[in-house]
Amino acid sequence: MKAERPASDKNIRFLFLCFVCLVLTYFDYSNISYVKKTKSAINDGAVYVSYWIVRPFKIIASLPQTFNEIRLLKKNFEADEKLKNIISQLQLENEFLKKDLQKFFSIEEQEKNYSRPSLLAKVLFNRKSILSNSLLIDKGSLDNVKIGYPVIKNNNLIGQISEVNLKSSRVILLKDLNSRIPVLIGEKLFTAIMIGDSNVPGGVKFEFLPKVYEFQDQDKIYTSEIEGVMPKGIYVGKLIKQTNNSYLIEFDYGFNNLDYVSVLIEN
């Protein structure tokens, strides 16, 4: 039978592990290059091990959703016939949309810059806590991903790369407390910094707005290029005006259930 360790041994072991924790934190905080490489390897290991442990549970948990999707696909197939009729109506509405597009000519330049090559990445881990609102994706420094690169889903900005490991990276989502995105708002292109804040409705707020500004309902929000942090013209979301001074920022894409995302990389 295995003998129980004496209490003093346990105390020494406990103190030693606490000391190791503090040393680890200090090295990680001090950002030394060889420690960074070790951390990258630890992060990669932890991410991929966790991914494979969680995978069977995720598959089981997603079964009801999969059945729902099959049912929806069947419904969609039936609805396709009806949609054909609607297409003719939409063609008429197309004229209206062309006029609406003219509103966005002022940000034409930004739209051009948006045509950067992208890298499809799989979401390995979607971990949220009171401290972080981030994703882990399967592309890292070996795939030329760098810190600060924007991450999009269906042409909507969802966050940016905050940490790069060898074969994985961390994406800090827009609603994260540490997220800072320079943006242009509305037709008059007011500049501001969009900051994640879990205490406000919508999860984000604007700071550093001009002294005089006025938002309209449904004003679109795009990224700007202040300090070269982010390429111009990526669609972020829209404003929903509530009262004279208050507004809600609405994203067209949810942050849950993300399976694949795209990382916009430099040419």
Added chain:
Amino acid sequence: MAKVKKNYNDVLSILIILLIMLAPPISIEAFGNQQIYKYLNLEYIVIYFFFFYIFKYFRALPLFIFGVIVDSLVGNFLGISSIAFLILYKIAIYQNTIQVRSIFISEWLAFGLAILVVYIIELAMFYFTNIKTDMQAFAYNFIGSFLSYPIFWVILKYFFLRLERFGNDKDE
């Protein structure tokens, strides 16, 4: 020769803690959001429970490794969660050794005190490493974890007592 009783509770407890650490992506898949994690720290609850009831094969080293995994996944500086887990472990064991009578209320208050100490130490480490923190979120998380302890206590206690009884019946 007396047959040595096999006890799988310790292995099971390690698996439970590991799964709880990795639960957020599973819950996203099943329920679509993770708001519950803002108001509840399940990891602290189960770690405290298992150490308070001294699961003897479950020692400090697995906790240290679990902490490093959590830090890797959350994006903290390595070691912050490990030290929080280790301190919780030490407080739980200490509170277990000094308890005279087994009254649930006193255990509940002891749990509150233990996680309060851990939160304070964690906040101090975040402060020294310049990590931005939301005090309100910490307060909600503390209150939520404290208030929900009895629910998880009932579930875990019932589950593990049943397992032990089942093991004893088999041995007879």
